[in-house]
Each structure stands twice: as C-alpha cells, then as structure tokens.
Amino acid sequence: MISYAGLNERLKTAGLKKSALSAALGISSRTIAKIAKREKLSKKTLEKIAAHLGCGVDDLCREISDNTILQILRDEKDVGMSGGLYHELQIRMTYNSNHIEGSRLTEAQTRLIFETRTVDTGDGVPVDDILETVHHFRAIDYVIDVAEESLSEGIIKRLHFILKHDTTDARLPWFAVGDYKKRANMVGGKETTNPEDVPEKMHELLTTYNAKPEATIHDIISLHANFEKIHPFQDGNGRVGRLIVLKECLRHNIIPFIIEDTKKHFYYQGLAEWPKEKERLTDTCLDGQDTFRRLLDMLGIEHE
16 A cells, blocks of 8 residues: 655645646546545656655655554664654564574573664674674564565575675685575474475475465464475574564564563474474464564563
C-alpha cells in the first residue's frame, strides 16, 4: 500500500486540486484515481509530478505495510529512533543470536556498540565478535527492507555476505562469503548436506516452502530446521537461519520469535531431533515468540 500524504500536503499548500494537476500534466483521471486508492503510480508519472511541484519523488509518497510490526520497524529504522521496537530488536536478537554461536560480547557491550558505535571490551574480545555484531545489525536492517519479498537464494546469500564479510573467515581462500560452502562440514557431530548437493537441496527447500500461499508459524519453524540440516554455508548457518526466520515472520504478519541464549540447549536439542521429534523445537520457538510478545506489551504495541 502506498501513502500519498506528502503529495496531498503539497497540493494543499499550493492550492491545487488533483483535477488541476491532471489537466496541467496530461495525467489521466484513471491514474489520478490510483492516488485515492493508494495504488502505485509509475516512476515516470511520479517524476513528472515531483518536477511540477518542485520536490523529490520521495517527498510525495512512501510504501507502507498492513503489517503493524513491520511498519513500526521501518518507521523507527528510517528516523533512527531510540528506545523503541527497532532499537530493542536489534540489541536483543543480535546479542542472543551471536552468543548462541559463541560470541564473548555481553548484552551490555552489544547495546553499547549499537547505541554509541563504541565498545568497552574489558579483558579483550576477538575483533570478529565485534565485526559480526555490527554486521548483524546491518543484516537485520536488510531483513526489514526486503521483508515482503519472496524468500530467495539471492536474499539468503546476501545475508551471509553481510554477516561474514571482512571477518577472519573471509580471508581464507576456500571460504565462500556470500556463497554456498566448498567443504563438507558437520553440526553437533552429525553430517550435513555435501557441498555438491547444496544448490539442489536449497532449491527444493525454497520451492516447497514458497508454494505455500500463506505460511504459518509451524511452516517457518520447519523451514528453519530443514535449512539448518542442509547447513549450506561454511559458517554462520545458525545466524543466517534465524535472520531468515525473522524475515519470514515479518513477511507473513506473524509475531517473530527470538531464541534466547539461555534456551540454546533446548534449541540445539530440538534441531537435532527434527523431524522425528518436533515438539521440543516447536515449544522453544513458541517460547521465543512469547518473549517477543512481552516486548510488544512493554512498548504498548497492540498484537493478536
């Protein structure tokens, strides 16, 4: 849905009606009607209107989502708002997701990096922990930007690149940053998909998942478990997988879930047991959804 609040305000200031705009620029009444319906106008039409009113296209309109949580995240991200949902999501998800994977940064240090772009490392923290924290903030931004797009291999590879570029791993000649793994790897002592089979398995996974017109929370949990079993990247699979989960929850207007570091034992066990036993991982993810609900309640954001 498109908001034309900027255009309407400029027309009001100029004392112009839409009919006068239509006549002056040779725009059809059908095109003008799209404004009232909040439908998208062509780039050419918007540029013509912007030139006539002496402003930029971005001053006329912006895309808004019917998804309240997503729209709040986008609004707060755009203005760099402190203390809101975007702020807390960045800190809480980044801290927990990185800590699950062994980062030594505390939640307080993670918050300091996000809020001040500085860090007090105390006894010393690996540079990669700091880099991947900053990268994770940018990956969440990317998720918010592309939330409503269909999940694709391109989006997934981009998330991996954002997370892992400039790290020590990225300097290894065989470590494929932003691409599927070149060497076999294991998770929890168990084999994962062989590198040569990853493209086919990922294609199958996404084709099956995207065939669903409306994904449920259980579909997203299943997607996550199957992604982690494929383990398509050399490293960073857990963090990329949890970013995918955030994206898909936002895409399908589902309250997201944050896996807390304190629950990682149940989380890992649930992934290891899938699909023979689905209850443990499902319960852990639903518990993470309750955590997100409590955050929404604290911020006074209505939800189902």
